[in-house]
Amino acid sequence: MSEMWINMGPQHPMTHGLWNLRVHVDGEMVLDVDPEMGYLHRGIEKISEDRHYNEVVTLMDRCCYVAGLAWEHLYILSAEQALGIRPPERAEWIRVMSEEFQRLGSHLMWYAAFVQDIGLMAPFLYGMRDRDLVLDLFQSYTGARMTYEYMRVGGVRNDLPNGFTDQSRKVCDWLIDRFEEYDRLCLASAIFHKRCDGLGKMSRADCVAYGVTGPMLRSAGSKRDLRKDRPYSAYDRVEFDVATADGADVTARYLVRMEEMRQSVRIIRQALDWLDKNPGPVMAARVPRWLGAPYAPIGNEGYLLKRNYPKGLGLSAIEEPHGEAQAYIVNDGGEHPYRVKFRSPVFANISAAKKYLVGYRIADIPPIMGSVDVCVGECDR
Amino acid sequence: MEAEFPALVSARLGDRVAAVEVFPGTLGRVRFRAEAALDVFRSMRDDFAFDHLSMVGGIDWVDHREVFYVLWSDARRAYVILSTDLPAENPHIESATPTWPGANWHERETWEMVDIHFDHHPDLRHLLMPDGYVFHPLLRSFKLHEPEELEVKTRNV
Amino acid sequence: MNASSVTTASGTAKAPGTELPVVTQPGVPFIEIETLRAKEFLPAAKEALSAMIAERGREDLTQPVFNWAGRNSLFPLHWGLACCAIEFAAAFGARWDAERFGIVPRSSPRQCDLMIVNGTVTWKVAHKLIALYEQMPEPKWVIAMGNCATGGGPFRTAYSVVPGVDKLVPVDLYIAGCPPRPEAMLDGILKLEELIRERKE
Numbered sequence: 001m002s003e004m005w006i007n008m009g010p011q012h013p014m015t016h017g018l019w020n021l022r023v024h025v026d027g028e029m030v031l032d033v034d035p036e037m038g039y040l041h042r043g044i045e046k047i048s049e050d051r052h053y054n055e056v057v058t059l060m061d062r063c064c065y066v067a068g069l070a071w072e073h074l075y076i077l078s079a080e081q082a083l084g085i086r087p088p089e090r091a092e093w094i095r096v097m098s099e100e101f102q103r104l105g106s107h108l109m110w111y112a113a114f115v116q117d118i119g120l121m122a123p124f125l126y127g128m129r130d131r132d133l134v135l136d137l138f139q140s141y142t143g144a145r146m147t148y149e150y151m152r153v154g155g156v157r158n159d160l161p162n163g164f165t166d167q168s169r170k171v172c173d174w175l176i177d178r179f180e181e182y183d184r185l186c187l188a189s190a191i192f193h194k195r196c197d198g199l200g201k202m203s204r205a206d207c208v209a210y211g212v213t214g215p216m217l218r219s220a221g222s223k224r225d226l227r228k229d230r231p232y233s234a235y236d237r238v239e240f241d242v243a244t245a246d247g248a249d250v251t252a253r254y255l256v257r258m259e260e261m262r263q264s265v266r267i268i269r270q271a272l273d274w275l276d277k278n279p280g281p282v283m284a285a286r287v288p289r290w291l292g293a294p295y296a297p298i299g300n301e302g303y304l305l306k307r308n309y310p311k312g313l314g315l316s317a318i319e320e321p322h323g324e325a326q327a328y329i330v331n332d333g334g335e336h337p338y339r340v341k342f343r344s345p346v347f348a349n350i351s352a353a354k355k356y357l358v359g360y361r362i363a364d365i366p367p368i369m370g371s372v373d374v375c376v377g378e379c380d381r
Numbered sequence: 382m383e384a385e386f387p388a389l390v391s392a393r394l395g396d397r398v399a400a401v402e403v404f405p406g407t408l409g410r411v412r413f414r415a416e417a418a419l420d421v422f423r424s425m426r427d428d429f430a431f432d433h434l435s436m437v438g439g440i441d442w443v444d445h446r447e448v449f450y451v452l453w454s455d456a457r458r459a460y461v462i463l464s465t466d467l468p469a470e471n472p473h474i475e476s477a478t479p480t481w482p483g484a485n486w487h488e489r490e491t492w493e494m495v496d497i498h499f500d501h502h503p504d505l506r507h508l509l510m511p512d513g514y515v516f517h518p519l520l521r522s523f524k525l526h527e528p529e530e531l532e533v534k535t536r537n538v
Numbered sequence: 539m540n541a542s543s544v545t546t547a548s549g550t551a552k553a554p555g556t557e558l559p560v561v562t563q564p565g566v567p568f569i570e571i572e573t574l575r576a577k578e579f580l581p582a583a584k585e586a587l588s589a590m591i592a593e594r595g596r597e598d599l600t601q602p603v604f605n606w607a608g609r610n611s612l613f614p615l616h617w618g619l620a621c622c623a624i625e626f627a628a629a630f631g632a633r634w635d636a637e638r639f640g641i642v643p644r645s646s647p648r649q650c651d652l653m654i655v656n657g658t659v660t661w662k663v664a665h666k667l668i669a670l671y672e673q674m675p676e677p678k679w680v681i682a683m684g685n686c687a688t689g690g691g692p693f694r695t696a697y698s699v700v701p702g703v704d705k706l707v708p709v710d711l712y713i714a715g716c717p718p719r720p721e722a723m724l725d726g727i728l729k730l731e732e733l734i735r736e737r738k739e
Contacts, residue, residue, distance in 0.1 A: 010666050011617045013645045018619055018663060038509035039663040040620055043525075043696035045494070046518050050525055050695070058692055062658075065621035065717075081405065109624065112631075128631025146621060147716060208432050208455070211483025222455070229458045230406075315406060315451065315462065317435070326435055326451060339519075343436035343451070351486035377620055380509060510698065511662045518697050525695045 003031065010039050014366040016113055017376030021353070021365070028361045033353050040380040048340040053079050053153050056340065061147035063342070064378035066109045069095075069102040069138070070320045071378065072151040077232055078327035079153050079337070082314030090280045091155040092233040097271040098138075098150070099233075099318070100264040101168075104175065105134040106321035106373075107257050107264075114254075114370035115186060118195045123185050130178055133171050140164060155283035165272045172265045179262055186254065196250040200368035202356040203248060210352035214323025214345050215260065216372065219245045219252035226319040238270045250371040257373075322346050322373055346372075346379040386461075393428055397421055407460040415465045418475040425463065426480055430456040434477065437487035439495030441520045446472045448497050450484075473498035494519040608651065608677065609731040615650045615670065616643035619657025622684040622717040626656045629720035636724055647673040652730070653707070654723075658686035658693055659700040671707045679734070681726055682709045685716045692716070 009020035018039040024032035044063050048056045060075045061068035073095050080087065087095075112127030135145045141160050142148035150157050186192045202212065204220040217224060225242040227235045243259030245252035314329040323345025332338040349372050357368060386408045387401035397417035404410040413421045425431045431452035440447040449464040467474060476499040477484040488499045489508040496517035499505060507514060516523055591599060618626065629636040630643065644650050647670045659667060671680070682703050685691035690701035703709060710733060713726040 010663060011615070011645075011647075011670055013616065016618065017623070018617070018657075038507075038511070039660060039666075040658060041509040041660060041662065041698050042658055042693040043518060043698050044693075046523075046525065047693065047696055062621055062692065065624055112627075125632045128628055129633060132628065132631065132633050145719065146624060209482050211434055211481070213433075224455060230460070313404065313410075315404065315460070317460065324435065324453075328436070328438060328449070328451070330440060339438075339440045341436065341438035341440075347486060348483055351483065516697070523697070525697065 002027065008365065009036075014117065014369055015376075016370070016374050019350075019374070019376050019379070021369070023357075023362065023365070025362060028363070030357055030360055030362065030365070033357045035350050035353050037347075037350065037376075038380055040376045042381065044381045045340050045342065049336055049338065051337075052335060053083065053337060056337065057151060058147075058149050061149060062377065063381055064320070064322075064344075064375050065146060066375055067102050067106045067321045067378075068146060068148055069098040069142075069150065070106075070318065071325070072148065073099050073233070074316055074318045074320065074325050074327050074342075075329075075340075076151045076153060077316035077318065078314035078329045079331075080314070081316060082312045082329040082331035082337070083153060084312060085154045085284055087155045087284050088281050089234070090159075090275070090278060091282045091284075093271050093274050093278075094156050094160065094282060095151065096234045096238065097168075097268055097275065100267045100271070101134055101137060103264045103321045104261055104268075105131055105138075106375075107261050108134065110257065110321075110370075110373045111182065114367075114373070115192075117366040117370035119191060120186065120189065123182065126178070126182065126185065130175060133174065137164070137168055137171060140167070152283065155281070159282050160275065165276050168268065168272055172268055176262065176265055179258060183258065193251070195364075195367050196254065196371075197247075199250045199360060199364050200253075200356040200371060201249050202352070206352070206355050210355060211348040212323070212352050213348065214320070215243075215253050215256045216323070216349055218243060219256045220248040221246050226317055226324055230317065232316065232318060234271070234274075237274075238267045240267050250367050253371040317343075320345055322375060322378070323349060325378075342378075342381060344378040344381065346375050350374065350379060390429075394421060394424055404462055407462055408457070410462040410464055413463060413465050415467055415474050418465070418477075419480075421463065422475075422477050422480040425452060425461070429461075430454045431461060432481075434481035434483050434487070435460070437477065437484055437491050439491045439497045439519070441495055443469070443521050445469050446495060446497055448472075448474055448491065448495075450477065467497060471498070472496070473500055475500050476502040478502055493517065496520060605734050609734040611640040611642075612652045612679075612727060612730070613642055613644045613650045614652040614654045614681075615647055615674070616645045617656075617670075619655065619659065619663070620686065622656035622687070622723075625717045625720050626654060626683070626723060629723050634720045634724060636720075636727075639724065639727065641727060647671075648675065650674050651677060652679050652681065652727075654681045654683050655687040655703045655709075656683045656717075658691065659703045659706070660698045661700060662698065664700055664706055667703070668706055679710045679730055680707050681711045681713060681730060683713045683723060683726070684718055685714065688712045688714065 003024065003026045005022055005024050007020055007022055009015045010018045020036040022034040022036060023030055044059045047059060056075060057072050060071040064071045108127045108131040112124045115123040138148060139145055141164055142150040202216065202220060204222050207217045207220050221244060223242050223244055228242055240263045243256045243263060245255045311333045312331045317324060317326045325345055326343035328341040329337050330339040357365060390398055390401055390411060397414055397420055399412045399414060402410040402412065431454045433453040435451040435453050437450050446467045446469060447464060448467060449462055452461050474497065476488055478488060486508060488502055489505060491497055492499060492505055493507055493510060494517060651674065653671055653674065682688045686693060687703045690699050693699040694701050700706060711726055711730050713722055715722050
C-alpha cells in the first residue's frame, strides 16, 4: 500500500498542451486528481479591454488554435449584439460554413492526437493529411492556415474566391469516404476496444451538474446541441441530426465525434448550395468606419471618437467543436469593449476530471483525456 | 413561456429579486439581491429547472462590482442571466458550488481575476495564475504593460 | 552477367522450388580482399590517423564528425505550448514529413538536443521551461518558433507573458510567423544545421 501524488505534466505526451494533472495514486489505481491549469494563461480578456472591437478577432484565433473560426464566430455574434449591428445573410451562411469546416478541422486534429494516445500510430498520418485539405480551403479564402482574422463586426472580411465551392465539394466527397476508412482503422481494431471500452464513464446527470457539454454530454445520451436548441446565424435553415450515443465512455465519444463530422459535411453541402445561388454583399452597409480601422488616419483623429451607438450587452453561445462556448460583452459606449468574458467548454470539461478519472488506472488516463479533447489555449485563455 | 417568465420569477422569489430586465436571446436578466443569493440559486435550479450553469463572471465597475451567472435549462431550452451588484470594498457573495458543482472553477477564476470572494466555496485558491500572485488582473486599476516600457526593460536585461 | 539472367537460367535448368537460385560472382575474391584490408589497410590508416592527431589535435578531427552526426539527427523535445505546436505537429504529418530530415520528437528531455519553443511562454511555465532546458544533455540548441516565443507576439503587453523566451534560455534561431508554416519550421531547422556545421567548440 503506497499512496502518493504524481504529476502528469506540464510536459507530458498525454497533455496535448501545457497543463498539469496531479494524480493521487495507490499503486496503479487513481484515487483523486487535481488538474492544474494556467500555464497558457495569456490574459486575453484583459488585452481585449485594450483593443478595438475588430482587433479582438486577432486574439480569438489564438484563443483556441484548433477552432479559430468558431471562436471568431462566437465573439462576433456577441459583439454584434452589444453594438446592435446585423450582418447580411450571405455573411451568416459563410460563417456557418466556416464553423462547420472548422469543426471538421478540429475533430480531425482530435482524431490524429487521440488515436496516437491509444497506441495506433498510422491514423495520426491519416488525420493530419485530411486536416491539411481543410486548411487549404481556409487558406484560399482567409489567407492563413490557422490564424485567420476573417470575421468582422457586421460581416466577413472578403467574399469567397472563384471556384471555391467546387473545390469544397471535392474535399467533402473525399472526406466522407475517409470517415469509413477511419472507422475501419479504429473500430475494427481489437486494441482500440480493449483500451477504450468502458473507460471514463460519466453519467448524464453528472455531466449536467458539472457543466460538461459537447461530445462528452452527447455521448451520455443527451441531445443538447445549441445549433438545434438555440439556432444562431443560419443554423435554423439547415438540416442535420444531432449525433448521440449511449455508452458515456471513450468509445461513445469517438462515435459521436465521427458522426458529427459526417453531419458537418452535410451542413457544408447545404451551405455551399445556398452560397452558389445567392451572391450578394458580405459586409453590412452601415458599419462605422472606425470599427474597421484600428487607428485613425493622420489628420483625422477626431472621427475615431465620434460614435452614436448606445450602450449594450451581448451574450452569444455557440456549439463549438469542444462544446458550449459563450461570450459576454459589455459595451459601455467607449471604443473598446468594457469587459469581455468567455466561457470555454474545455474549462468546464476538465474541471469535472474527478468524475471521469477516479477509479481507473494510470494507463487509462491518456485515452480518457484524449477523448475529452483538451485545447489548453481556450481553457486558459 | 418567455413572456410570463418575469412574472413567474417575481411571484416565486418576491422581493429577493429587484427586477427582471429584457435581454434578447435569453429569458431575461434577473437582478437579485446579493443577500438572498442562496435562495435564488436553489429556486432557479429546483423550481425553474435551470440545471446547467454555463458560466460565472465578474465585472469591475470601479464604484461597485457586478457578478453574473448564465444558466441553461434543458426543459425550457433557454438561457437566463442572474446578476447582482456588490460593494467595491470587500465584495463577497454566497458560493453557487453547492447548488451547481460546475461553478467551482468559474468562481475560483472570478475570485482570482476580479477579487470577488465566494463564501463557503470548498476550495477557493489560485487557478490560472501561480500561487502567491497578489494582483487581480481584471480590475480596472490593474494596467497592462506599455510597449515602450517593455522595450526599456528588455534592453537592460 | 546480371542477377535476373542468373535467376532465369537456374530456374529453367531445375524444377521450380527444388533449389533456391543463388547469385555467385566467382571472379571476385572477397575473403582475400578482406584479409588484405585487415592486414595492411587498417594499420596503415591507424598510423596515418595517429599522425594527424599528433599534428592537429584530437578535437579538430573529431568535431566535424560529431557535428555531422548531430546535425543529421536533431531530436526536438516533444511538447506543445500553444498554436505553433499544432504547426509543429503538422510538420510531422504526411504532407511535410519532417522525419526525412532525421528530426524525431522525443518526450524526454534527456534524449533531446533541440528545444523548439513553439508558443507563448508564460511566467507560470518559465521555471518549468528552464528545468527542461537544464535537463537536456550538451550540446543543445534552442529555436524560438513564432512571434510569441520571439518577443511576446500579440500578448506582449499582457501581465502573464514572458516577452520573448530569450529572457530565459539562450536562443540560437528565431523563426518569424504567427504561426510559422511547417515549411518555415523545417527551413529553420535546416538553417540550424548550417549553424551546427560551422560550430567550433
